[in-house]
Amino acid sequence: MKQQIEFVYFDLGNVLVSFDPNIACNNLVERFGVTTDQSLQAIYQSGAQSQFEHGQLSGEEFAEQIRRVVGADAEQMPTVGLLNAVSDMFAPIDVMADALHRVRANGFGVGLLSNTCQAHWDWIRGQPYRMNQFRFDATILSFEEGAMKPQVAIYEAAEKKSGVPAERLLFLDDKQENIDAAIARHWRANRCFGGPEAIQALQDFEVLGSDH
Numbered sequence: 001m002k003q004q005i006e007f008v009y010f011d012l013g014n015v016l017v018s019f020d021p022n023i024a025c026n027n028l029v030e031r032f033g034v035t036t037d038q039s040l041q042a043i044y045q046s047g048a049q050s051q052f053e054h055g056q057l058s059g060e061e062f063a064e065q066i067r068r069v070v071g072a073d074a075e076q077m078p079t080v081g082l083l084n085a086v087s088d089m090f091a092p093i094d095v096m097a098d099a100l101h102r103v104r105a106n107g108f109g110v111g112l113l114s115n116t117c118q119a120h121w122d123w124i125r126g127q128p129y130r131m132n133q134f135r136f137d138a139t140i141l142s143f144e145e146g147a148m149k150p151q152v153a154i155y156e157a158a159e160k161k162s163g164v165p166a167e168r169l170l171f172l173d174d175k176q177e178n179i180d181a182a183i184a185r186h187w188r189a190n191r192c193f194g195g196p197e198a199i200q201a202l203q204d205f206e207v208l209g210s211d212h
Helices: 021-032 036-045 048-053 059-070 079-087 094-105 118-125 152-162 176-184 196-204
Strands: 007-010 017-019 090-092 109-114 138-141 169-173 188-191
Touching: 007 094, 007 138, 007 152, 021 036, 021 059, 021 079, 036 048, 036 059, 048 059, 059 079, 059 118, 079 118, 090 094, 090 118, 094 109, 094 196, 109 152, 138 152, 152 169, 152 176, 169 176, 169 196, 176 188
Parallel strands: 007 109, 007 169, 109 138, 169 188
Antiparallel strands: 017 090
């Protein structure tokens, strides 16, 4: 029964905030004079971003890996500037800030379950997004857990921190493999993007009333 849901987990990217990796690559090009191909190779194709999101690299180690790929040193590409450049690619989906508060007001626990890295998380939390005024009941981040969706370990951590049985969890995420992994653990889950799709999903699962 839908009314048995007690806790709702939201993905971050494409659900609460939009993002564009091309902007991150272009930032490196514009701020540090590297080529587009170098930027793409350094951040994504080298595996550095994945390692960062798995918590396998510190911010300094990630920056050093980027510099090594593009052939720059720390004076040419300072770590703070580099991390800001690769993180400055997000924008809030403001309607979702209201949704977080409304879901909680309706009596549900509210959590965040995201594949992200320390730099992206710090950058987002430093922005004047309305979402940042909300305090999640549980925040499950891949770089802190050492596991990424759809790996089992991150869902286990989310279950534990929610404090409710798996079948009473609802999860909204933009990737089908992450939804499938949640459903395999008996969660309720819906693939959607933040905005009208997510609002509709929350209404369908009866954790958010219809707008009148």
